[in-house]
Structure formats: structure tokens, C-alpha cells
Amino acid sequence: AQSVTQLGSHVSVSEGALVLLRCNYSSSVPPYLFWYVQYPNQGLQLLLKYTTGATLVKGINGFEAEFKKSETSFHLTKPSAHMSDAAEYFCAVSDSYGNKLVFGAGTILRVKS
Amino acid sequence: GAGVSQSPSNKVTEKGKDVELRCDPISGHTALYWYRQSLGQGLEFLIYFQGNSAPDKSGLPSDRFSAERTGGSVSTLTIQRTQQEDSAVYLCASSLVVAGVSEQYFGPGTRLTVT
Numbered sequence: 001a002q003s004v005t006q007l008g009s010h011v012s013v014s015e016g017a018l019v020l021l022r023c024n025y026s027s028s029v030p031p032y033l034f035w036y037v038q039y040p041n042q043g044l045q046l047l048l049k050y051t052t053g054a055t056l057v058k059g060i061n062g063f064e065a066e067f068k069k070s071e072t073s074f075h076l077t078k079p080s081a082h083m084s085d086a087a088e089y090f091c092a093v094s095d096s097y098g099n100k101l102v103f104g105a106g107t108i109l110r111v112k113s
Numbered sequence: 114g115a116g117v118s119q120s121p122s123n124k125v126t127e128k129g130k131d132v133e134l135r136c137d138p139i140s141g142h143t144a145l146y147w148y149r150q151s152l153g154q155g156l157e158f159l160i161y162f163q164g165n166s167a168p169d170k171s172g173l174p175s176d177r178f179s180a181e182r183t184g185g186s187v188s189t190l191t192i193q194r195t196q197q198e199d200s201a202v203y204l205c206a207s208s209l210v211v212a213g214v215s216e217q218y219f220g221p222g223t224r225l226t227v228t
Contacts, residue, residue, distance in 0.1 A: 032214060043117070043204060043219035051214045090156065099144070099208075099215055100169065103156035 002027045002093045006104035014112050019063075019078040021107050023091030026072065033074040034092040034101065035065055044090065050074060061085070086111045115139065117220035119205050125226045126195055134190040134223045138207030144215060145188050146208070147180055150222070151201035159203075162188065195227045 007022040025031055032051050036044040048059025055067040065076045074091060088108045092101040118137045126132050138145050147159040158172040162182045173179070177195075182188040192199055202222040208215035 036219075041221070043221045044206075044217075045219070046216055049214065049216070051212070092156075099146075099163075100158050100161060100172075101146075101148075101156075101217065102158070105155045 002031070002095060002102045004091050004093050004102055004104035006089075006091050006107050008107055009105065010108045010110065012110040012112060013081045015083055016080050019076070019081045019085065019109065021076040021089050021091075021109065023065075023074045023076065023104060024072050025074060025091070025093045027093055027095065029095050032094045033065075033067060034094070035059065035063070035074075035076050036090045036092060036103075037061075038088045038090065038106075040087075047076070047089075081109075081111045083111050083113060085109060117205055117207050117218055119203075119220040119223050121223060122221065123224045123226075125228060128197060128227055129194055131191065131193045132195055132225065134192075134203050134205075134225070136188045136190070136205030136207075136220060138186060138188070138205070139209070139218055140186075142207035142209055142218070143185070144208040145182055146206040146217060147188070147190050148204045148206065149174075149201045150204055154201075156204075159190070192225075195225075197227045200225055200227045 003026045005024045034049045035047040048057045050057045050067045058064045063078045088106045091104040120135045145162045149157045160180045161169040177193045180190045204222045206217040206219045208217045
């Protein structure tokens with residue numbers, strides 16, 4: 001069975017500061033890993049994904065994540081937070097092909113001016 | 114182009130009534146998924162359709178839940194004899210395979226409230 005743990009249900013950063021959202025996964029097979037963002041009253045939007053190959057993955061809106069197999073982690077970062085980044089972020093894992101996503105509990109990012 | 118659409122956006126129903134939720138996937142996407150997002154349980158997979166294959170129903174929480182996909186396009190999620198614990202946002206996604214991996218595109222969801 002696969003699972004995802006997101007550390008911190010709420011994260012608050014100042015505008016311009018580094019954003020770090022933590023995700024650890026458990027998987028018995030090589031995982032495919034995803035980060036999604038959800039703005040209020042909207043669906044989920046894919047930020048980035050890791051399948052195979054390069055472990056540092058770049059996504060939209062300046063976000064990136066690094067797959068670390070030894071740490072079973074896939075943390076999301078952005079060098080400089082914008083007010084528009086305020087949203088809920090979900091890390092997800094799938095066993096293959098990106099089907100049947102298993103989501104973490106989500107992290108709400110607040111950006112202070 | 115048009116994204117995944119869902120209707121209705123909001124549904125309030127009385128306990129014990131049946132409800133139908135509709136999903137229109139992105140044209141050309143062969144796979145369709147239903148998820149449920151609730152305060153207590155987070156985001157949960159419900160069911161997955163891929164082409165003409167038998168659907169993967171492993172996430173449906175009870176036999177009151179069913180779904181069908183007609184003509185490989187539109188899908189309907191039906192909840193019979195609704196209970197208060199069914200209150201949640203029901204999200205639909207469709208997927209396109211990119212480099213061997215399905216990228217799921219989500220609709221805005223249907224917020225179901227059972228009173």
C-alpha cells in the first residue's frame with residue numbers, strides 16, 4: 001500500500017521568503033510523485049511530477065521539487081513566495097502511470113505581506 | 114480548450130434521497146476518475162475508467178455508490194439513499210498520457226450537502 005505524509009497542515013511565510021512544503025511517501029514499488037495546488041473553490045492543478053530520470057523537477061509558477069529516494073521525500077520549494085501562492089498544496093503518489101492517486105492531507109500555505 | 118466540467122456545482126439533498134453528479138471530461142482523454150474530498154478523510158480515490166476496460170471500483174465506500182461512463186465520455190456518479198457522511202466535494206478528473214504517465218486534469222468539483 002502507498003501513503004503520503006505532509007508535515008505541517010499550515011505553513012506561513014512572508015512575501016519574498018523561501019517556501020518549503022514537506023512530503024514523505026511510502027511505496028513498495030518505484031513511485032510516481034506529484035504536487036497539486038488547489039485555490040479556494042477550484043479543482044486541483046498539477047504543479048509538477050516525478051516519474052523517472054532527473055530527481056530535481058521543475059514545475060509551473062517557479063516551484064520545484066527534489067525526489068530523494070534515500071529519505072523517501074519529495075519536498076516542494078520556491079525561492080521567493082508571492083501573495084498569489086496562497087493556496088492548499090497536495091502531494092500525491094501513484095504506483096504506475098499516474099493512476100489512482102493517493103493524496104496527502106494537504107498543506108495550507110499562507111503568504112504574509 | 115475546455116477543461117473538465119462538473120454539474121451541478123452545488124447540491125443540497127435530504128438524507129435518504131438519491132443524487133446524480135455529472136462529469137464531462139476533456140475531449141480525447143481516455144481515462145476518467147472520481148475522487149471525494151471531505152474534511153475528515155481528505156482526498157480519496159473512488160473509481161477509475163479507462164477506455165473500454167472494466168472500471169476500477171476499489172475506492173467506492175459502499176454499495177450505495179455507483180458510476181457509469183457512457184460512450185467513453187460523460188460520467189455520472191450516483192449515490193443512493195444519501196447519508197450525512199456523504200457530504201463532501203466530489204471531484205472528477207480526466208487524463209492524458211504524457212511520456213507514459215497519466216496527467217490528471219481536475220474539474221472544479223460538486224459540493225454535496227446532505228441535510
